[in-house]
Amino acid sequence: MDVKIYKDLMGENAKWAAETRATLAGKRARMINLIGSPGCGKTLLLEKSAERLRPATRFAVLEGDVETTRDAERLASLGVRVSQLLTGGACHLxxxxVHAALNDLPLDALDLVVVENVGNLVCPAxxxxxxxxxxxxxxxxxGEDKPLKYPLLxxxxxxxVLTKTDLLPHLTFDLEACLGFVRRINPALPVFQVSALRGTGMDAWVGWMRRGG
Ligand SMILES: Nc1nc2c(ncn2[C@@H]2O[C@H](COP(=O)(O)OP(=O)(O)O)[C@@H](O)[C@H]2O)c(=O)[nH]1
Ligand SMILES: [Mg+2]
Incomplete structure (x- = not known):
């Protein structure tokens, strides 16, 4: 009797992740993967980081989205080297x-590759x-409880990166409670409190980006 085989998709993913690690192993370039909800400010953070990274840090962005090239166009208009990765419905990259897009980048001429993952707190993690x-x-x-509700990420x-801190005076967001929840899940996690809009906290964050994690 024939036996049906169902492929382990996660296993397939792990194989490509290992390929990417092997590609990057011999290179200077580091790769970081930005993950957060839709609208949490990932693209504005990248736009404002780009101004500070240049010219010392040579970087490229891989923009993940379900549909549309809107975010990639925002970055391209600033002169950032960017590729759009469309998942066609999937909630994560x-x-x-990612491996295919990375292979098309001039990795020898880059210090950093930043991936903006599909807006989602769960799947990309x-x-x-x-x-x-x-x-x-x-x-x-x-809301301050999200680290507790979505601990894997x-x-x-x-x-x-805790974004939009310029809005704190208008919100009931309990910053100390949020930081406490974060420490409970990952005590050593560096936290950058930023307002991309106002520029607050951006230098410390961009310093971390430069080091590439
Ligand atoms: N007040 C404020 N708004 C922000 C900040 N960063 C992003 N936004 C706004 O939040 C919305 C979503 O930003 P975007 O970068 O597109 O989020 P993404 O979906 O995570 O890429 C936009 O209206 C931004 O202008 C910030 O630091 N302060
Ligand atoms: Mg975006």
């Missing part, structure tokens, strides 16, 4: 797609794309 570090991006408008991350 898979390692195979489960998928290794061969990055050096995942970065959790959480805006203060989302905060456990997996190498840094947390």
């Amino acid at each position: 898979e390692a195979k797609l 489960e998928f290794d794309i061969g990055e050096h570090a995942k970065v959790a991006v959480l805006s203060v408008t989302e 905060f456990r997996e991350a190498g840094a947390l």
Whole structure:
């Protein structure tokens, strides 16, 4: 009797993530993977980081989205080298797609590759794309309890960027409670409190980016 085989998709993903790690191993370039909810400020953070990274840090962006090239166009208009990765419905970037886009980059001429993952606090945290570090991006408008409710991302991350801090005076967001929840899940996680809009906290964050996680 024939036996049906169902392929382990995560296993396939792990294989491509390993390929990417092998590609990056011999290079100077580091790769970081920005993960956060839709609208938490990932693209504005990148736009404002780009101004500070240049010209000392040579970088490229891989923009993950379900549909549309809007975010990539925002960055391209600033002169940033950017490729758009469209998942066609999937809620996260898979390692195979990232690997293909990475291979088309001039890696020898880059110090940093930044991936903006599909806006989602859950799925992208489960998928290794061969990055050096995942970065959790959480805006203060989302509520202080999100690290407790979505712990995997905060456990997996190498840094947390807490965005839109300029809005704190208008919100009931409990900053100390949020930081306490984060420490409970990942005590050593570096936290960068930033307002990309106002520029607050950007220098410390961009310093971390330069080191590449
Ligand atoms: N007040 C404020 N708004 C911000 C800040 N960063 C992003 N936004 C706004 O939040 C919305 C979503 O930003 P975007 O970068 O597109 O988020 P993404 O979906 O995570 O890429 C936009 O209206 C931004 O102008 C910030 O630091 N302060
Ligand atoms: Mg975006």
